[in-house]
Amino acid sequence: MASPTYVLSQCPSASVCAIAAQALDYVTPHTIEMISGPKVAMVQLRLKESVAETVFNAGEVLVTETRLELNGTFGFGMIVGNQPEFSTALALIDALLRIPGEHTVLLEEQIACLAAELQHRQHAQFAASNSTKVEFDTF
């Protein structure tokens, strides 16, 4: 089972923004304080290679990062690319999942639906590649 953050990171920005807005309606009243961002920044990609298990810096990845507080609860969102709305929605969902309430059930259900759709999409992508599977024979 894929993690919720993996599922969310693989979904369209509009879908993630929609479920964040819907869940936010359940938390009333609410105040959002932006601590930083959304800002474009970099993370340094660390890679554990497969020859000697050396961890090395393989380059930087452009990301958008958001840190906020929702009713005093910290929320963190980060996504590859320049996607400020996506990053903010992820930060809100991060905070929402830490605040007790019925919205957490809603969020978990919606993430489970997104996970099923994602599995279908990723399988279709793999299935097309799998059509190029070969069995070489030697003479």
Next chain:
Amino acid sequence: MGYIAARGGTNAILNAELLVEYMRLQGQSTPIALDQIRDQMRAAVGRAMNEGALYAPELAALALKQSEGDSIEASFLLRAYRSTLQRVMPTIPAEGTAIRCMRRISASFKDIPGGQMLGPSQDYQIRMLNSLLTNESHADIQRVIDAHATLAAESDCDPQAIGHFSKVVDYMRQEGFVSMRHDDEADEPFDITRTALTFPCRRSARLQSLAQGDTGCLLTYAYSSVRGYGDAHPTLAELRFGLMPVEVAHPMTGEPICIGEIVVTECEIVSKAHSVAHASDKPQFQLGYGFTFGHCEVKAMSMAILDSVLTQAKLNGLSGESGPAANEEFVLLHSDGIEASGFTAHYKLPHYVTFEADLKVLDRATEHVQSQALQAHVAPVASGKDTP
């Protein structure tokens, strides 16, 4: 005629910039959209990203447009932009086993666990210009999209499968073909963006340096070692291309959170068996590792060949000619395309004062040679002897 330092030229420089824009647009063709470059120039975008050491497909497309397709200039623009961004944190170390493979092949074994999958590749096609692309239409695009959907629908693979495979090198380790050597580096990898390279360098420094190296340069060095100016005898253990998830630690809880997937190429090269370094050791294959952003197979393979050659050279394990590709300092200090092109291009800029000094040296050398010649002519006359 004198040579002096120059100043000014502001208007000329501004006009020169305008002429560059004019050269790009004078044909008055439809401006290229960035998404067209990102989607349809995948190889160029990947190369700009890995040589610029910044994964940002949209910005790489912009850099390629601005540089009119010049790969080194595009990577230079990306690396310059990189220097304006804050690095907020490192990722949790990613591993190639997490890649959702679209392509996965081995040249070492025809039967590998999980099987070989050619994926998107032109390796097996005849290199002929495709004139059908000259007038490609939206209908053609839809035809390919539909054909891809049909391929997916007709596949009979495991419905849960999304492209995860075990590594061929792990199988080779189980069989004892390759060493189980683990790196003894400290936890924090070397960072060539913060600390200048010194030699001998740590393996993490070598891999970081090669990963952002110029494709043509790495290819040349690797090819030289394979063709005869070295001792490389590589075989592809595994090459995989696909999407790799990236995770960071949550700043409050420390839990891993996924921030998306990136397109990558990864490979391992296996070199011939030897036991040169330690005669008592069990003969085993050596391995080399290659990794790039984007779909850049030749660069990943060149990097892996060089990694293998440099490792063997360090272990004193080369059984034949070492060649220039086995010299780590030579390879790493000359393989960065941005540094190399910048240094070469700077000779186009005014060097009037430098060259004036060169002229004076030339004058003095000329005077010296002339006075030597005169002395040689006068000396025999002064001694009363005839010249021969």
